[in-house]
Amino acid sequence: MDYSPRIVDAELTAMLAGLPAIALDGPKAVGKTATASRRAGSIIQLDDPDQLALLQADRERITRLSRPVLLDEWQTFPAIWDTVRRSVDHDARPGQYILAGSASPTKAPAHSGAGRIVHLRMRPMAFSERQLTPPTVSLGTLLAGPPAAIEGASPLTLEDYASEVTRSGFPAIRLQTKEYRSATLDGYLSAIVEHDFPEAGYAVRRPATLRAWLAAYAAASSTTASYDSIIRAATPGDAVKPSKATAQDYREMLTKLWLLDQVPGWLPSRNRLKGLGQAPKHHLADPALAARLLRVSAETLINKADIGPAELRNGPMLGALFESLVTLSVRVYAQAAGASVHHLRTHGGEHEVDLIIERPDGRVVALEVKLSGTVDDKDTRHLRWLADEIGPDLVDSAVITTGKVAYRRTDGIAVIPLGLLGP
Incomplete structure (x- = not known):
């Protein structure tokens, strides 16, 4: 399917140029993965059991991947939020992580990520x-x-x-x-x-x-x-x-x-x-x-x-x-x-x-x-x-x-x- 340009594209690009980590929020099927993937250097799909298992075994793996790292459906493994937060505490260069989520996790991360991870809302297509x-x-x-x-x-x-x-x-x-x-x-x-x-x-x-x-x-x-x-x-x-x-x-x-x-x-x-x-x-x-x-x-x-x-x-x-x-x-x-x-x-x-x-x-x-x-x-x-x-x-x-x-x-x-x- 051809990609339809979204207004949020420019917002995400601008935020990645100045911020280390972006949480892209929105309901399932809204287009988060397609939008974020176009800017990602690496993609980990956490709703894939194999990719999830690899990340659970080695959370620090995300620090060795090409940036930005897209963590898709991150809410299925809430602990990765704190891994990202710690990573940007040590290295706050912009454009490192995109966390795409279609739900807030049942168990909230230990830390809010305030000041490290900035939220961006993605809605269905505007007119x-x-x-x-x-x-x-x-x-x-x-x-x-x-x-x-x-x-x-x-x-x-x-x-x-x-x-x-x-x-x-x-x-x-x-x-x-x-x-x-x-x-x-x-x-x-x-x-x-x-x-x-x-x-x-x-x-x-x-x-x-x-x-x-x-x-x-x-x-x-x-x-x-x-x-x-x-x-x-x-x-x-x-x-x-x-x-x-x-x-x-x-x-x-x-x-x-x-x-x-x-x-x-x-x-x-x-x-x-x-x-x-x-x-x-x-x-x-x-x-x-x-x-x-x-x-x-x-x-x-x-x-x-x-x-x-x-x-x-x-x-x-x-x-x-x-x-x-x-x-x-x-x-x-x-x-x-x-x-x-x-x-x-x-x-x-x-x-x-x-x-x-x-x-x-x-x-x-x-x-x-x-x-x-x-x-x-x-x-x-x-x-x-x-x-x-x-x-x-x-x-x-x-x-x-x-x-x-x-x-x-x-x-x-x-x-x-x-x-x-x-x-």
Whole structure:
């Protein structure tokens, strides 16, 4: 399979030029091995029993190999983390080790590696990485300010965006035909329940209950639904429901497997904005996983609005999963720009902004997401409210749409089709 360039490529290359060891984190099948292998001088695949046995017999072997040394699926042998840490304590030259992991180990390393091993997150493919149409608007430029001209035209339709929601951002999965893609996603989800959970240290007593919880979590995509409501939605009519402790175990394990990618509530550092809620917005790592858990195709998402438990949402499921696709993409672009991603919601829900991208200095770009090709004043009211509240701390603002044209409104707010937004 030909390698598809990733935005994280440049980040990894830059980090290897200045740091001795990088931990490349992300879910299975996201492309970590392919990306890291292109920069590695030596590769040890720790999910291979023979290679693992050799390393267990002689951990110091890694210090004699060509650099960088890629330790793939390092979490299967957590002791190697401390070996790397000690190695860079003695020799801190840059570009020595890449530790690629698809789970946090059950038994944490003795030392965190702080100051020696730096983490880099790899997510499924952002929209621009899928090469459907060239982006004309850069999130990095929006963050840099001042507001610049916005332009560009996109050929993509609502059907194209629905297709990308279900097609997946996992490189190998998205290249399969629709029929085989569904089967592969089913296998991926089954492996999480039947293999990855036990391997990460949690015995699943009732796999069907975990699957139901995952489906309910998928239905809560792009919401701040409470965990109690997710549990109720997962067990309608059941007298015995998973406890909060069980739900907490599910969340912890899925977080260890990099499969939950919640967006935290925004805590401003530069202004006095008060009354903000801190509940996270729920997202799975790839919206295609959510769609498959809900057993919906692109056609179903377009033609049926009432998908999933009504308790968990008040809008069409396609809108929620389109927001997940936007969020995935924005997180990839923001990471490359050194920014962090949050959402804003006041305690009473009077004001909400889907995505707040915060620069290191605390100034922000605010984005709303709309499943439509048109934008009116009602769609920008929360962005205008935020501008009034924080003034110059708002560098720029935009509505991300499924439309055809990128432009600036007369009030200065940008309108950008997702297909035209890039890093």
